[in-house]
Amino acid sequence: MQTNWQEPFLYQAVERQIMEMIESGALLRGQKLPSLRAMRVRTGLSLSTVNQAYLELETKGVIESRPRSGFFVRRSFRTLETPQARPADSAPRAVSRGQLIQTVLEAVGSPRLAPLGVICPTEELLPTKALGRILSRVLRERPEQAMSYESIPGNAELRRQISFRCTDPEAGLAPDDLIITSGAMEGLSICLRALTRPGDNVLIQSPTYYCFLQLIENLGLRAVEVPSCPGSGVDPADVAAALDKYQVKVCILCPNFNNPDGAWTPDAAKKDILRLLEARDIPLVEDDVYTDLHFTGPRPGSFKALDDKGLVLLCSSFSKTVCPGWRVGWLAPGRFRDKALEVKATTNVCTASPNQMALAEFLAAGLYERQLKRLRSAVEKQMRLMRAHLGRCFPRGTRVTEPRGGVVLWVELPGEADAVELFYRAKAEGIGIAPGPIFTTQEGFDNCLRLSCGGVWSEELERALETLGALASDLAGGGSPA
Numbered sequence: 001m002q003t004n005w006q007e008p009f010l011y012q013a014v015e016r017q018i019m020e021m022i023e024s025g026a027l028l029r030g031q032k033l034p035s036l037r038a039m040r041v042r043t044g045l046s047l048s049t050v051n052q053a054y055l056e057l058e059t060k061g062v063i064e065s066r067p068r069s070g071f072f073v074r075r076s077f078r079t080l081e082t083p084q085a086r087p088a089d090s091a092p093r094a095v096s097r098g099q100l101i102q103t104v105l106e107a108v109g110s111p112r113l114a115p116l117g118v119i120c121p122t123e124e125l126l127p128t129k130a131l132g133r134i135l136s137r138v139l140r141e142r143p144e145q146a147m148s149y150e151s152i153p154g155n156a157e158l159r160r161q162i163s164f165r166c167t168d169p170e171a172g173l174a175p176d177d178l179i180i181t182s183g184a185m186e187g188l189s190i191c192l193r194a195l196t197r198p199g200d201n202v203l204i205q206s207p208t209y210y211c212f213l214q215l216i217e218n219l220g221l222r223a224v225e226v227p228s229c230p231g232s233g234v235d236p237a238d239v240a241a242a243l244d245k246y247q248v249k250v251c252i253l254c255p256n257f258n259n260p261d262g263a264w265t266p267d268a269a270k271k272d273i274l275r276l277l278e279a280r281d282i283p284l285v286e287d288d289v290y291t292d293l294h295f296t297g298p299r300p301g302s303f304k305a306l307d308d309k310g311l312v313l314l315c316s317s318f319s320k321t322v323c324p325g326w327r328v329g330w331l332a333p334g335r336f337r338d339k340a341l342e343v344k345a346t347t348n349v350c351t352a353s354p355n356q357m358a359l360a361e362f363l364a365a366g367l368y369e370r371q372l373k374r375l376r377s378a379v380e381k382q383m384r385l386m387r388a389h390l391g392r393c394f395p396r397g398t399r400v401t402e403p404r405g406g407v408v409l410w411v412e413l414p415g416e417a418d419a420v421e422l423f424y425r426a427k428a429e430g431i432g433i434a435p436g437p438i439f440t441t442q443e444g445f446d447n448c449l450r451l452s453c454g455g456v457w458s459e460e461l462e463r464a465l466e467t468l469g470a471l472a473s474d475l476a477g478g479g480s481p482a
Contacts, residue, residue: 014039036054060462080387083400093222098214116451118432119320147353155353158180168291168299179330180351181317181330190333192221194343200221200250204225207440208440209260209439212287231263232263232266234265236276243282249282251277257293270306286315288304292321294405313333322368383453412447413448426471429468435448436449
């Protein structure tokens with residue numbers, strides 16, 4: 001069977017196929033894998049390529065070789081069930097997670113912690129050299145422009161490239177529809193400052209990105225939570241019930257690969273939710289940061305593409321795909337553009353000029369598409385390996401998501417395991433994680449945690465997962481892996 005391989009290296013395609021067979025149950029624990037020759041015939045690839053894939057999987061602890069018998073799925077391998085949606089009390093709440101969130105954020109940029117708690121691609125997965133060359137050329141050839149203020153909406157060429165390459169094509173966003181921001185978080189801050197006043201209610205999904213909660217807290221707003229299901233995202237019926245019960249000023253949703261549970265809200269549900277909001281003239285702030293990191297099929301659709309009334313304010317950035325440290329994002333504020341520009345101007349006037357100029361050239365050269373292809377492959381591979389090792393290292397009863405995109409796994413520990421206690425114990429062992437309670441105003445995720453999959457598999461990462469699994473087993477009451 002010939003296959004149109006997408007991975008940078010052919011052996012990685014074989015790795016992916018074996019992992020799919022194991023996760024689907026086609027290959028069980030202790031079961032023998034197809035022989036090298038059989039897999040060569042099946043894939044149409046060379047014997048050496050197949051052999052390299054098997055050796056890679058053996059090195060990573062997924063399979064094992066037995067003398068004169070072949071390769072077998074390790075008996076310690078265990079498939080894990082997916083967490084289910086948890087009910088959320090939608091009553092408006094003041095947010096009070098600031099201190100714990102701040103403690104978690106201390107891990108950002110820390111080289112001494114295994115990077116499982118911060119969503120940031122590792123340096124090996126970033127186009128560092130290409131960006132460095134482009135930035136040097138920009139500073140050398142256009143120094144006056146690079147050292148000057150940019151316009152408040154942002155670099156015109158960058159906005160043109162983003163409208164052409166980096167947004168949902170069905171949304172039909174023009175360059176003048178966009179405002180360049182210092183990351184997506186500034187975009188979100190602009191939206192909430194433009195649309196709300198202290199005491200207003202903001203509808204969010206639960207769990208949600210903890211920086212959203214921190215911003216809501218800082219602005220004196222109250223959170224109205226509706227459940228997010230890892231498998232199907234936000235249910236329009238839950239949104240309707242919350243809107244009928246409470247006066248909501250604005251809604252914030254991440255419909256494609258929600259951080260932290262990886263939920264993907266189907267297009268039909270997106271349409272129903274947007275119609276509910278349109279009927280009440282409630283703006284929707286859409287976090288679109290992770291949509292480009294989809295693993296299969298076409299790019300998922302956005303709320304913005306369904307927006308007929310200019311009520312959707314779309315935020316995104318390059319921080320999770322190209323250059324975290326450059327802090328370049330963008331905002332499409334719909335009919336609220338004038339107010340958004342006013343808030344932007346009184347926040348920082350404009351985003352840094354050299355970074356905008358260099359990113360515009362990076363996009364124009366077609367390097368973004370190449371970077372996305374490489375990054376998607378690496379992150380999906382990392383997710384599969386991490387799921388395999390969670391099954392081997394974590395206590396019985398552990399559940400973990402199986403997202404179709406994004407860069408995180410949402411883990412549910414068994415029993416009374418306390419994720420905050422696990423966070424502190426892991427930190428003492430040099431491991432960063434994000435505990436579940438920081439993703440909600442409620443108490444429903446005390447035994448959950450988020451793990452980042454933006455790194456490259458290594459012995460250090462494997463040891464970190466094994467240590468984390470041992471700590472989790474202890475907190476879960478001594479339950480041990482299979």
